[in-house]
Amino acid sequence: MIVEDVICPFCGCLCDDIRVEVEDNKITKVNRACRLGASKIRGHERIKAPMVREDGELVETSYEEAYQRAAQILYQAKRPLLYGWCSTVCEAHKKGILLAEEVGGVIDSTATVCHGPSIIGIEEKGLAGATLGQVKNRADLIVFWGSNPAEAHPRHSLRYSTNVRGKFTEGGRSEKKMIVVDVRKTRSSRNADKFLRIRPGTDYEVISALRMIVGGNGDLLPERVAGISKDDLVDMAEMMKAARFGAFFFGLGLTHSRGSYKNIDNSLSLVNELNSHTKFMIMPMRGHYNVGGFGQVCAWETGYPMAVDFSRGIPYFNPGETAACDVLANGEADAALVVAADPASNFPWSVVEKLAEIPVVQIDPFENPTTLISDVVIPSAVAGVEVEGTAYRMDGLPLRMKKLVTSSYPSDEEVLDGIIKEVRRLGDDN
Amino acid sequence: MIIKGGIVYDPTNGIFGEEMDIFLEKGKVVEEAKGKEIDARGLLVMPGGVDAHAHVAGTKVNTGRIMRPEDARSGLEPKTKLLRPCTGYTVPNCYAIGYRYARMGYTTVFEAATPIIESRHTHEELEEIPIVDKGALTLFGSNWEVLECVRDDDLDKLAAYVAWGLRASRGYGVKVVNPGGGEAWGFGTNVKGLDDPVPNFDTTPREIIRGLVKANEMLNLPHSVHLHTNNLGKPGNYTTVLDTMDTVKDITSTRDRQVLHVTHMQFSSYGGTGWRDFESEAPQIAEYFNRNDHVTMDMGQMIFGNATTMTADGPLEYNNARLLHAKWSNHDIELEDSSGVVPLVYGRKMPVNAIQWAIGLELALLTESPWKTLLTTDHPNGGPFVNYPEVITLLMSKAKREEEMATLHELVAKRTVLPTIERELDWGDIAVMTRAAPAKVLGLAEKGHLGVGADADVTVYDLRPEKIDPARDHKRVKEALGRVKYTIKGGEVVVRDGEIVAVPRGRTYWVDASVPEKDAERVQVDLVEKFEKYYSIQKSNYMVQDAYVTDPVVVKAGVI
Numbered sequence: 001m002i003v004e005d006v007i008c009p010f011c012g013c014l015c016d017d018i019r020v021e022v023e024d025n026k027i028t029k030v031n032r033a034c035r036l037g038a039s040k041i042r043g044h045e046r047i048k049a050p051m052v053r054e055d056g057e058l059v060e061t062s063y064e065e066a067y068q069r070a071a072q073i074l075y076q077a078k079r080p081l082l083y084g085w086c087s088t089v090c091e092a093h094k095k096g097i098l099l100a101e102e103v104g105g106v107i108d109s110t111a112t113v114c115h116g117p118s119i120i121g122i123e124e125k126g127l128a129g130a131t132l133g134q135v136k137n138r139a140d141l142i143v144f145w146g147s148n149p150a151e152a153h154p155r156h157s158l159r160y161s162t163n164v165r166g167k168f169t170e171g172g173r174s175e176k177k178m179i180v181v182d183v184r185k186t187r188s189s190r191n192a193d194k195f196l197r198i199r200p201g202t203d204y205e206v207i208s209a210l211r212m213i214v215g216g217n218g219d220l221l222p223e224r225v226a227g228i229s230k231d232d233l234v235d236m237a238e239m240m241k242a243a244r245f246g247a248f249f250f251g252l253g254l255t256h257s258r259g260s261y262k263n264i265d266n267s268l269s270l271v272n273e274l275n276s277h278t279k280f281m282i283m284p285m286r287g288h289y290n291v292g293g294f295g296q297v298c299a300w301e302t303g304y305p306m307a308v309d310f311s312r313g314i315p316y317f318n319p320g321e322t323a324a325c326d327v328l329a330n331g332e333a334d335a336a337l338v339v340a341a342d343p344a345s346n347f348p349w350s351v352v353e354k355l356a357e358i359p360v361v362q363i364d365p366f367e368n369p370t371t372l373i374s375d376v377v378i379p380s381a382v383a384g385v386e387v388e389g390t391a392y393r394m395d396g397l398p399l400r401m402k403k404l405v406t407s408s409y410p411s412d413e414e415v416l417d418g419i420i421k422e423v424r425r426l427g428d429d430n
Numbered sequence: 431m432i433i434k435g436g437i438v439y440d441p442t443n444g445i446f447g448e449e450m451d452i453f454l455e456k457g458k459v460v461e462e463a464k465g466k467e468i469d470a471r472g473l474l475v476m477p478g479g480v481d482a483h484a485h486v487a488g489t490k491v492n493t494g495r496i497m498r499p500e501d502a503r504s505g506l507e508p509k510t511k512l513l514r515p516c517t518g519y520t521v522p523n524c525y526a527i528g529y530r531y532a533r534m535g536y537t538t539v540f541e542a543a544t545p546i547i548e549s550r551h552t553h554e555e556l557e558e559i560p561i562v563d564k565g566a567l568t569l570f571g572s573n574w575e576v577l578e579c580v581r582d583d584d585l586d587k588l589a590a591y592v593a594w595g596l597r598a599s600r601g602y603g604v605k606v607v608n609p610g611g612g613e614a615w616g617f618g619t620n621v622k623g624l625d626d627p628v629p630n631f632d633t634t635p636r637e638i639i640r641g642l643v644k645a646n647e648m649l650n651l652p653h654s655v656h657l658h659t660n661n662l663g664k665p666g667n668y669t670t671v672l673d674t675m676d677t678v679k680d681i682t683s684t685r686d687r688q689v690l691h692v693t694h695m696q697f698s699s700y701g702g703t704g705w706r707d708f709e710s711e712a713p714q715i716a717e718y719f720n721r722n723d724h725v726t727m728d729m730g731q732m733i734f735g736n737a738t739t740m741t742a743d744g745p746l747e748y749n750n751a752r753l754l755h756a757k758w759s760n761h762d763i764e765l766e767d768s769s770g771v772v773p774l775v776y777g778r779k780m781p782v783n784a785i786q787w788a789i790g791l792e793l794a795l796l797t798e799s800p801w802k803t804l805l806t807t808d809h810p811n812g813g814p815f816v817n818y819p820e821v822i823t824l825l826m827s828k829a830k831r832e833e834e835m836a837t838l839h840e841l842v843a844k845r846t847v848l849p850t851i852e853r854e855l856d857w858g859d860i861a862v863m864t865r866a867a868p869a870k871v872l873g874l875a876e877k878g879h880l881g882v883g884a885d886a887d888v889t890v891y892d893l894r895p896e897k898i899d900p901a902r903d904h905k906r907v908k909e910a911l912g913r914v915k916y917t918i919k920g921g922e923v924v925v926r927d928g929e930i931v932a933v934p935r936g937r938t939y940w941v942d943a944s945v946p947e948k949d950a951e952r953v954q955v956d957l958v959e960k961f962e963k964y965y966s967i968q969k970s971n972y973m974v975q976d977a978y979v980t981d982p983v984v985v986k987a988g989v990i
Binding site: 004005007016017090094101119122123124125126127128129130131132133134136137138159160165166167168244245272275276278279281295296297299300301302303304305310312313314315317388390392396397398399400 | 506508514515554617764977
């Protein structure tokens with residue numbers, strides 16, 4: 001059987017033109033996807049059965065037992081953290097938020113170590129965006145700042161940005177300009193019409209300099225800013241102003257370098273100001289395929305897109321206090337549920353150490369370093385391959401992920417439902 | 431269930447303040463029924479409220495939430511055994527939206543604008559809004575297929591595209607925002623009037639409006655075209671509106687309703703040449719409505735304090751942000767439209783805001799028939815929907831209006847005629863503007879009235895219309911309107927004494943319109959090309975799946 005127009009459950013590009021061949025309920029061939037996506041769709045070694053840690057060893061158990069143990073851990077905790085959510089569908093996010101409400105926990109997504117600072121920047125300034133198709137049809141200038149799409153979002157350029165043809169961009173790459181700003185040469189910068197190699201940690205200064213030039217105050221600038229000559233900066237500013245439609249994509253090189261959310265705030269302002277000269281949009285290059293979806297679901301259910309604390313019975317949001325790393329680093333979290341993510345690999349080491357000290361429940365199809373510090377491990381079906389559901393692309397466009405094969409594993413949603421039922425039973429008993 | 435002894439206002443059925451019993455069974459109003467009795471003796475009883483225009487679900491609403499964490503710090507209501515926790519004032523979370531409508535006696539709300547390609551998101555949020563029935567109006571004012579059909583004067587194909595777009599979005603009606611402007615904004619410009627050409631598409635806003643109104647009537651849709659006018663929010667724009675309404679006067683409605691609904695008219699009734707000589711032209715607009723029957727409007731009343739403006743009118747929001755130095759979000763939607771979100775504060779001492787406030791009231795008070803003026807705040811553009819009790823009491827009490835005007839910038843007395851208006855609306859007028867008329871304008875036969883066969887959606891207010899004088903006791907009236915005695919939704923008591931007691935799921939209306947096969951096929955040929963060349967997703971992944979509308983009410987329409 002051939003399934004057309006499959007949506008790829010890997011990165012925020014959410015490519016929806018993948019062709020997958022299925023034989024005997026097994027995926028045999030994946031076409032059109034990039035290597036990252038194809039590998040995710042094909043899958044790899046799975047966690048075989050639920051496990052609980054006894055005497056330091058993970059031993060297999062039943063789902064019922066695992067749900068009960070997970071519920072006990074979360075119910076008894078004073079300040080449980082419910083973390084992850086980037087690689088599963090919105091249907092699971094809804095259950096996760098309900099569970100966080102029921103146990104009075106803190107819920108946060110992987111955005112906290114990814115584009116969380118971008119969201120804080122957006123809270124300061126708003127975001128002048130567009131769907132990716134708008135970029136495809138109109139953009140004649142594309143900026144990648146602290147972002148390396150050639151390696152992290154391999155099909156971005158072919159589907160949406162530099163190397164695609166659209167209604168007003170029929171000439172494709174030859175009629176577009178591409179600017180890359182980064183601290184090192186990358187595979188993306190090799191293809192750029194202009195590459196600005198800036199000193200690490202100087203993004204804020206460079207953006208500020210560009211804003212001054214765009215605003216007509218370039219004469220106040222020194223001859224060099226952050227290692228870049230003024231001529232180069234003037235050239236880039238003029239390229240941006242001269243565009244018919246400009247697109248500014250930024251990655252973790254901007255959000256996680258010195259300045260953090262202030263870099264984003266500044267970039268958003270730069271794009272706002274460019275709009276008094278031409279049309280310009282800006283967009284974070286979201287990493288995991290549905291980290292954006294968690295932000296959407298969390299916002300419509302709680303009013304906030306991440307780092308929501310339910311301990312008062314009312315959603316409370318204060319990143320710096322209620323984000324995942326905050327409650328762990330401060331020693332507040334006394335239990336954690338990790339769903340569809342791998343904090344043991346991605347959190348700062350001192351925070352991982354804190355995580356290792358508290359009971360951890362993991363829900364994931366695949367083993368990862370977080371499994372090593374988990375006390376209850378519940379394997380689930382792979383969302384977007386074995387389970388249908390909603391995911392939001394990096395531009396906020398929602399698509400329905402497909403089910404390609406039938407799995408004997410329960411979905412993340414079903415697992416969370418099982419835990420919620422056990423939590424409620426504990427609540428009724430007390 | 432029997433609602434006993436209420437003083438009933440049911441304008442659709444010619445009932446204005448009669449003491450009578452209402453019988454409900456299996457979710458409908460019936461001739462006679464047994465069962466639980468609700469004691470409503472002497473209390474004001476109306477059909478459940480219907481809001482025909484509010485921004486309650488979808489990308490722009492959620493953009494408002496994400497860019498405004500400060501808004502979610504207000505309106506806090508903790509979780510209970512029954513209720514999810516609530517946050518927000520101008521952009522409340524989904525649960526707050528359902529609960530707050532129900533507490534005001536509203537049982538139906540229509541989301542005012544959804545682009546087809548992002549309708550999946552709109553429905554995800556609508557599904558999470560509890561209690562009320564809902565629907566969404568689909569944006570058609572800048573879609574490339576629309577612009578091309580209008581340019582080629584191919585009405586059959588246009589109608590077929592509209593039918594397909596409604597199905598693809600699971601939408602209820604045709605929404606048009608700043609026609610042509612959404613496309614122009616793709617390259618940062620706008621259309622400036624009805625005859626200003628849309629760049630690259632060789633058509634004009636006037637042709638788009640006329641084309642879509644004709645297609646709407648060819649399809650015999652329950653609702654008319656629902657229009658946010660060109661030049662909205664600009665001084666002097668009232669001439670655009672008058673011209674717009676005249677331009678569709680020769681088109682005949684195929685149903686017993688208006689041929690065009692002009693929405694949030696307050697934002698389109700402006701005189702002056704700039705903000706300095708800004709003034710109300712509401713009397714001219716009202717006069718037009720008093721002389722013509724082919725159009726309806728809703729107020730778009732402005733409320734002082736915080737608002738979050740959100741609209742598919744992208745250039746308008748850009749200008750708002752520039753003028754006010756406010757946060758600005760923009761979201762262009764490939765091949766379909768633009769949009770923007772800007773938070774702002776309406777100030778009593780700001781001359782423009784004071785005049786805007788008066789204009790909404792002037793429109794409702796100077797238009798003789800309440801059937802032509804629905805009560806809205808264009809939530810959350812003019813202000814949040816929780817202020818409907820405030821608006822109702824302003825319309826019912828000259829004394830209250832005078833109290834308010836005394837706190838406003840003095841120009842309100844010079845640039846509007848509000849101080850000279852004596853009219854005070856009565857309960858019959860209010861029942862029309864909040865129930866009967868919105869249901870009729872939307873074409874919802876089973877909503878907005880209490881005749882046999884109507885949905886069992888009923889509001890019982892803790893007000894004795896025979897004893898209370900709303901003109902004088904407006905404080906008491908406002909309080910009672912915000913915290914009803916009972917809301918009954920689909921035959922179930924959902925609010926008692928202002929508290930939510932049950933949380934049923936609401937249903938979602940959408941329109942399935944049939945078109946001749948040959949026209950449908952011609953549209954498909956166009957769409958296949960558009961998806962191959964221009965859209966960023968596959969055609970097969972575009973249409974909203976049934977999974978997103980779990981309790982649908984499918985209204986059939988069409989040409990065959």
